[in-house]
Amino acid sequence: MTVGVLGAGALGQLLAHQLAAADLSVTLLRRPGTTDRQISHTLHPLNGPEQRRSLTHVASDTPLPLSLVLVLTKAQDCLNALAPLLSWLPESVPVVLLHNGLGPQQAAAERWPERPWWAGSLSDGALALNPHTVRHTGQGTRRAGPLSVSVQAMAMPAPLAQLGFEYDAEVMTALWQKLTVNLLINPLTARDRVTNGTLLHRDYLATLRQLADEAAAVGQASGHADSPAAILDRALSVASATANNRSSMLQDIEAGRPTELDAITGYLLQQARRYGLPCPGHQALYQQLQG
Numbered sequence: 001m002t003v004g005v006l007g008a009g010a011l012g013q014l015l016a017h018q019l020a021a022a023d024l025s026v027t028l029l030r031r032p033g034t035t036d037r038q039i040s041h042t043l044h045p046l047n048g049p050e051q052r053r054s055l056t057h058v059a060s061d062t063p064l065p066l067s068l069v070l071v072l073t074k075a076q077d078c079l080n081a082l083a084p085l086l087s088w089l090p091e092s093v094p095v096v097l098l099h100n101g102l103g104p105q106q107a108a109a110e111r112w113p114e115r116p117w118w119a120g121s122l123s124d125g126a127l128a129l130n131p132h133t134v135r136h137t138g139q140g141t142r143r144a145g146p147l148s149v150s151v152q153a154m155a156m157p158a159p160l161a162q163l164g165f166e167y168d169a170e171v172m173t174a175l176w177q178k179l180t181v182n183l184l185i186n187p188l189t190a191r192d193r194v195t196n197g198t199l200l201h202r203d204y205l206a207t208l209r210q211l212a213d214e215a216a217a218v219g220q221a222s223g224h225a226d227s228p229a230a231i232l233d234r235a236l237s238v239a240s241a242t243a244n245n246r247s248s249m250l251q252d253i254e255a256g257r258p259t260e261l262d263a264i265t266g267y268l269l270q271q272a273r274r275y276g277l278p279c280p281g282h283q284a285l286y287q288q289l290q291g
């Protein structure tokens with residue numbers, strides 16, 4: 001059986017190489033209408049020489065014997081990318097949503113309630129040098145866990161364990177915590193066009209505190225007991241560990257691509273409206289970065 005990777009970008013290629021290196025069969029699932037073919041891909045790993053592999057590309061609306069699907073599109077593309085695949089994929093095949101941000105996970109589980117949904121997050125760095133060459137720029141932690149109630153008794157699919165994912169029974173907490181990091185780092189670095197480490201300068205502290213306070217209030221209203229201090233500390237330690245990185249939102253803006261703003265700040269603002277909580281700091285960033 002084969003693992004399907006939907007989203008053949010930076011992270012999708014990295015995980016496809018790593019699955020193939022673990023002797024697992026893997027197929028990159030491309031947009032409908034794409035011609036099926038074998039393509040030579042190159043991985044620049046964290047250590048050691050470059051690796052070349054021939055990877056199979058198949059259009060996502062072509063039925064295949066898949067045992068698992070990893071979804072590595074950007075958040076805003078996730079539901080559209082899933083629709084042609086789920087039109088034929090047997091309902092027993094687990095699907096793992098791995099994009100940043102929140103919102104599409106719940107939307108997918110509501111739209112296709114019979115599916116065994118998993119979700120997770122990675123803090124690796126991966127940079128696509130061209131459509132068939134990827135550089136692994138940072139080893140991160142990887143967590144995944146059940147999203148659907150029907151999956152809660154299931155063991156984690158073996159390929160996830162082989163990729164180094166840790167099982168997390170409370171995956172929504174992990175996703176919330178990753179969201180808070182992205183909420184504090186991504187919009188500010190994208191607005192000011194600065195590296196993550198620039199946010200450690202004292203000029204940013206008052207703004208980061210405000211963003212953490214607002215996020216904590218929304219988190220507490222929606223069931224995440226996360227304090228403003230914990231949110232601020234988490235973001236500052238990630239900014240320090242990734243000081244030279246340009247956040248994914250900044251990279252998207254610089255490349256003229258759509259950003260994941262709606263699944264990050266947009267998601268928080270949607271929850272804030274639901275609970276009647278003001279979030280002027282996040283609202284201002286959203287307006288500055290929108291469109």
Ligand SMILES: NC(=O)C1=CN([C@@H]2O[C@H](COP(=O)(O)OP(=O)(O)OC[C@H]3O[C@@H](n4cnc5c(N)ncnc54)[C@H](OP(=O)(O)O)[C@@H]3O)[C@@H](O)[C@H]2O)C=CC1
Pocket residue numbers: 006007008009010011012029030031032060072073074075077080081082098099100101122123124125126127128248260
């Ligand atoms: N890169 C990184 O270091 C990290 C990324 N992440 C998160 O992982 C996710 C993926 O990131 P990344 O790999 O950088 O993103 P990329 O933009 O590099 O890749 C996204 C891929 O999704 C594909 N795609 C979009 N729509 C469809 C569709 N309808 N059908 C099939 N494929 C589709 C795109 O295909 P096409 O080429 O045809 O446009 C593209 O190859 C994001 O949520 C990101 O925030 C998390 C941690 C680190």
Ligand SMILES: CC(C)(CO)C(=O)C(=O)O
Pocket residue numbers: 100123181182185186196238242245246247248249
């Ligand atoms: C952790 C962080 C902020 C690293 O740059 C990230 O997830 C991103 O850029 O989207």
